[in-house]
Amino acid sequence: MIATTTAVKAPVIDWSAMSPIVALAGGACLVLMVGLLRSRFVRSQVTPFLTLVTLGVTAGLAVWQWGENVQIVERALAIDDLTLSLTMLFVAAGVGAVLMSWRSTAVVEAGEGEYYALLLTSILGMVVLVAAQNLVAVFVGFELLSIPLYVMCATHMRREHSLESGLKYLIIGSVGSATLLYGLALVYGATGSTDYAGIAAAAGDLTDDVLLLTGVALVVAGLAFKASVAPFHQWTPDVYEGAPTAVTAFMAVATKGAALGVFLRLFDVGLISLSTTWGPALAVLATVTIFVGNVGAIGQSSVKRLLAYSSVAQAGYMLAGVVVSTSWGVRATVFYLLVYAVMNLAAFAVILARERETGLGDHISALYGLGAERPLLAWPMTIAMLALAGIPATAGFFGKVYLIQAAVDNDYGWLGVMIVVGSAISLAYYLRVIAAVWMRSSSEAPARPLLPGTGRPAIAGGSEEAVEPVRPRVGVQVELAVVAIVCALATIFFGIYPDPLLNVAHDAGAALRSLV
Amino acid sequence: MTIHLSILIFWPLLLAVLAGFSPRGVAPFIALLGSLIPLVYAALLIIDYDTAKGGLQYVTDDKWIPDLGIRYSLGVDGLNLWLVGLTALLFTASSLWNVLQPPLARAKLFSVHFGIAESAVLGAFLAQDLALFVLFFDLMLVPFYFLLGQWGGPERVQAAVKMVIYTLVGSLLMLAGAVAVAVLSSRGGTPDFSLAFLRENLLSDNTQKLLFVAFALAFLIKMPAFPFHGWMPDAYRNMPLPVLAVFSGVVSKVAAYGFLRIVLPLFPAAAHDWQVIMLILAICSILYGSILAFTQTNLRLILGFSSVAQLGFIVLGIFALDPSARGAQGALLQAVNHGLVVAPLFLIIVLLAARAGGSEDIRDMGGIAFRAPVLAALFMIVTLATLAMPGSANFVGEFLILIGVFNSKLALALIASVGVVLASVYALRMYIRSMHNRVGPAVTSFDLSLRDAVVIVPLVLAIVAFALFPQRAINAGAPAAQSVSHSASGAAR
Numbered sequence A: 001m002i003a004t005t006t007a008v009k010a011p012v013i014d015w016s017a018m019s020p021i022v023a024l025a026g027g028a029c030l031v032l033m034v035g036l037l038r039s040r041f042v043r044s045q046v047t048p049f050l051t052l053v054t055l056g057v058t059a060g061l062a063v064w065q066w067g068e069n070v071q072i073v074e075r076a077l078a079i080d081d082l083t084l085s086l087t088m089l090f091v092a093a094g095v096g097a098v099l100m101s102w103r104s105t106a107v108v109e110a111g112e113g114e115y116y117a118l119l120l121t122s123i124l125g126m127v128v129l130v131a132a133q134n135l136v137a138v139f140v141g142f143e144l145l146s147i148p149l150y151v152m153c154a155t156h157m158r159r160e161h162s163l164e165s166g167l168k169y170l171i172i173g174s175v176g177s178a179t180l181l182y183g184l185a186l187v188y189g190a191t192g193s194t195d196y197a198g199i200a201a202a203a204g205d206l207t208d209d210v211l212l213l214t215g216v217a218l219v220v221a222g223l224a225f226k227a228s229v230a231p232f233h234q235w236t237p238d239v240y241e242g243a244p245t246a247v248t249a250f251m252a253v254a255t256k257g258a259a260l261g262v263f264l265r266l267f268d269v270g271l272i273s274l275s276t277t278w279g280p281a282l283a284v285l286a287t288v289t290i291f292v293g294n295v296g297a298i299g300q301s302s303v304k305r306l307l308a309y310s311s312v313a314q315a316g317y318m319l320a321g322v323v324v325s326t327s328w329g330v331r332a333t334v335f336y337l338l339v340y341a342v343m344n345l346a347a348f349a350v351i352l353a354r355e356r357e358t359g360l361g362d363h364i365s366a367l368y369g370l371g372a373e374r375p376l377l378a379w380p381m382t383i384a385m386l387a388l389a390g391i392p393a394t395a396g397f398f399g400k401v402y403l404i405q406a407a408v409d410n411d412y413g414w415l416g417v418m419i420v421v422g423s424a425i426s427l428a429y430y431l432r433v434i435a436a437v438w439m440r441s442s443s444e445a446p447a448r449p450l451l452p453g454t455g456r457p458a459i460a461g462g463s464e465e466a467v468e469p470v471r472p473r474v475g476v477q478v479e480l481a482v483v484a485i486v487c488a489l490a491t492i493f494f495g496i497y498p499d500p501l502l503n504v505a506h507d508a509g510a511a512l513r514s515l516v
Numbered sequence B: 001m002t003i004h005l006s007i008l009i010f011w012p013l014l015l016a017v018l019a020g021f022s023p024r025g026v027a028p029f030i031a032l033l034g035s036l037i038p039l040v041y042a043a044l045l046i047i048d049y050d051t052a053k054g055g056l057q058y059v060t061d062d063k064w065i066p067d068l069g070i071r072y073s074l075g076v077d078g079l080n081l082w083l084v085g086l087t088a089l090l091f092t093a094s095s096l097w098n099v100l101q102p103p104l105a106r107a108k109l110f111s112v113h114f115g116i117a118e119s120a121v122l123g124a125f126l127a128q129d130l131a132l133f134v135l136f137f138d139l140m141l142v143p144f145y146f147l148l149g150q151w152g153g154p155e156r157v158q159a160a161v162k163m164v165i166y167t168l169v170g171s172l173l174m175l176a177g178a179v180a181v182a183v184l185s186s187r188g189g190t191p192d193f194s195l196a197f198l199r200e201n202l203l204s205d206n207t208q209k210l211l212f213v214a215f216a217l218a219f220l221i222k223m224p225a226f227p228f229h230g231w232m233p234d235a236y237r238n239m240p241l242p243v244l245a246v247f248s249g250v251v252s253k254v255a256a257y258g259f260l261r262i263v264l265p266l267f268p269a270a271a272h273d274w275q276v277i278m279l280i281l282a283i284c285s286i287l288y289g290s291i292l293a294f295t296q297t298n299l300r301l302i303l304g305f306s307s308v309a310q311l312g313f314i315v316l317g318i319f320a321l322d323p324s325a326r327g328a329q330g331a332l333l334q335a336v337n338h339g340l341v342v343a344p345l346f347l348i349i350v351l352l353a354a355r356a357g358g359s360e361d362i363r364d365m366g367g368i369a370f371r372a373p374v375l376a377a378l379f380m381i382v383t384l385a386t387l388a389m390p391g392s393a394n395f396v397g398e399f400l401i402l403i404g405v406f407n408s409k410l411a412l413a414l415i416a417s418v419g420v421v422l423a424s425v426y427a428l429r430m431y432i433r434s435m436h437n438r439v440g441p442a443v444t445s446f447d448l449s450l451r452d453a454v455v456i457v458p459l460v461l462a463i464v465a466f467a468l469f470p471q472r473a474i475n476a477g478a479p480a481a482q483s484v485s486h487s488a489s490g491a492a493r
Helices: A002-007 A015-034 A040-064 A081-101 A105-110 A112-131 A135-153 A160-191 A196-203 A210-227 A235-242 A245-270 A272-298 A303-323 A327-358 A375-389 A395-409 A413-438 A478-496 A499-511 B004-020 B027-048 B081-100 B107-126 B130-139 B141-151 B156-185 B195-200 B205-222 B232-238 B241-266 B268-295 B299-318 B326-355 B373-386 B393-408 B410-435 B450-468 B471-492
Strands: A070-072 A077-079 B057-065 B070-076
Touching: A015 A040, A015 A070, A015 A077, A015 A112, A040 A081, A040 A112, A077 A081, A077 A112, A081 A112, A081 A245, A081 A327, A081 A478, A081 A499, A105 A112, A112 A135, A112 A245, A135 A160, A135 A210, A135 A245, A160 A196, A160 A210, A160 A235, A196 A245, A196 A272, A210 A245, A210 A272, A235 A245, A235 A303, A245 A272, A245 A303, A245 A327, A272 A303, A272 A413, A303 A327, A303 A395, A303 A413, A327 A375, A327 A395, A327 A478, A327 A499, A375 A395, A375 A413, A375 A478, A395 A413, A395 A478, A395 B130, A395 B156, A413 B141, A413 B156, B004 B027, B004 B057, B004 B070, B004 B107, B027 B081, B027 B107, B070 B107, B070 B130, B081 B107, B081 B241, B081 B326, B081 B450, B081 B471, B107 B130, B107 B141, B107 B241, B130 B141, B130 B156, B130 B195, B130 B241, B141 B156, B141 B241, B156 B195, B156 B205, B156 B232, B195 B241, B205 B241, B205 B268, B232 B299, B241 B268, B241 B299, B241 B326, B241 B471, B268 B299, B268 B410, B268 B471, B299 B326, B299 B393, B299 B410, B326 B373, B326 B393, B326 B450, B326 B471, B373 B393, B373 B410, B373 B450, B393 B410, B393 B450
Parallel strands: none
Antiparallel strands: A070 A077, B057 B070
């Protein structure tokens, strides 16, 4: 008896380090179950509330675990400050998405429980992805993040564009996943290890190895799909435009964070010894992304498409932080991600509010006259646009300063210049949005929606259920105004006193010990 | 360590926010209060500044963002003392004008942007940290974008976008340049943006040459100088005139000041290498600006192109780099002078247009002086100051600038002195065509009302006072200008 009990060695589970992940998984299950209850009140009010509670608990646990920097599950996951800081970002994006979804059609059509459970599952996938130190864990996280998003994009079921968006994302996302998987397999084949530490140890002698380099190239391509880095960005405008705006906001902020998080850890830990090889390649990719994104955004008349291209450009800026492969670069990227989240959430909240108020969809004309009629929405939009352009006194300014510092510090000065040139181009479209808000009157806006697909039935001549009922226009929705105003205030606050965010970024950068 | 300069900078911003939350009728008065207190403060600074001691005074130096090496550092010395005074004066005049004239549409919002603009300009003048300077310099553009885009003329939106894109291309390059200076100067340590540190740790000559371009471009676009003035005609045609008075009077001076505060001390070797090119650009600005000012018929554009010419003189003085630093002193004096004359001129355009049936074209004017003797006299004084009549402070400024250039580059000075003659041609043409000549068809002339006189007379008095006593400004500026200019000319030896 005694012999058998000693032979069975229970694995040590570090529950405290794992607690944020457990909280998310548990919360997702709970929300799914509660969503099955019949009461309308429970479904429409309690499930979002429980989702918010889950996110709050996750954030609390992340704060509790701050600075512990432990590796769990046979060192497959690192719950360090980089993971936790990005977890905060995902939670913030999640809270924003819940508030934006709260009274939306998409959620009712998809079923509240399922919708919010998918949201939490996706966040769970993101946390696993950025914590992963093992190729298998990377792929698990990657899929766990993607699959719920494919569904969520299509939740606005009576809009053709939403369905199209979901399908498009599914197909392109699968191609990305397949590419990534192939790349991971080749990396494993070349180095004989799925563990980042093992890969790093083996890769030092394999700097010219074709198998490894092909693997790395495919991994870059696979991750670039998710981060919408050019030339793998083509899905972004279509999917962003078609998806329900709350989901778009979530994707723009959280998915971008997750994809760049995995870039940081994989390239700055696992493949750090190859940095002279992938560094210039990623730098070129970043430059292409900056230009494609900024130039693509100029002609857009749909604000969501415009922000989609802007998010492509922003991915390019942040990739610059990965390229420099210093602790400084990690800090700059994390800082920019946090800032980027706040400014984008403000913009999307305003777009959603106008979608519901005007019935013009996300066409730029929905913003006409906003300054005169709804200053409480106009100012957040203005601040968000100025911050995205990197104007001083907003957090976006310091984000750019930090990235340029990191670039110049590691002899990528030209990349800093590219960031600057990109920002200069970006003004052309950010200012167009601001001009629509302040310098046009709402009487100039068309009476009918201009964009195809807004409010049209999914099937021409289809059944009664296929036709979306015409909803009455609504006034200011408090939760959207709150999201917009809080995010705008945060943008200004961190533009004047960025220290709190800088400290977070500093700890996150210190977590990757392989860097100087 | 004092708090005075912080109050000076942020008081307009504070009252701007207050104006945003106040009733519509009160907002312009709050905005006026927002610029009046800084004027009092600036006057006290000018009186209290210890010229004998010199150097930076009223210094505020606090850590702000240690991770990025940015300090909250402000200070006054001979370079910015009088420019701060000019800023406070012109903003006060302009907001007084807004209180007295018929109320604007959306006056609250106007007051908000106006206050932000004043804070940003004052901040740019007072910053003693490179990042802080860049921050205020870029921020300056935002309120003017809104003021032009919302209250401007018929093509306001396009003009505003054009202005922002033009000037921000330069400013963003400067941002990259500033970061590069700080990172490279710290040689591996935490970057440090403070100007004092950067002056002590100069970069290698080749790096200086590159970074000089980024800064010079930003400042030349902002001025604007030939050939970077493409945004100017549209912006000047459409900007509301009280805003244009401060914009032309003050914002272009920030750029000139930037050369003295940042470029010469931080890139002395590069300044020496680029000297001839900068001087040639300055001469092009003078000649091109003067000739275009002579051919334009829109009063705003006459003044706009004359500003291009005047700023050409200022650049000329800055890059004279003569041993006794006369050029830099003259440039500094001329920066204040030009601000003082151009602001009342833009306000006078409003009055002329009101007498010429709403047109701002000199072909529709003429004969206005006949029934408006007081206006004509005031206009005359300002015009004579503009063309640098001997006896005006502008004469002293241009004289010093030309002496400076004569001492360093004789041939270029000879060409530049043509500009002095051209200035009298376009200035007198503007005056004669509008005030004398045959009475225009739509002209109904009447004299200056008390409401307009309250703003314009003090400005003209300021010009006269400055013409009589320029010595105080010259004395304050001389040591600062000399140390700046010497660092650059010393680099050559």
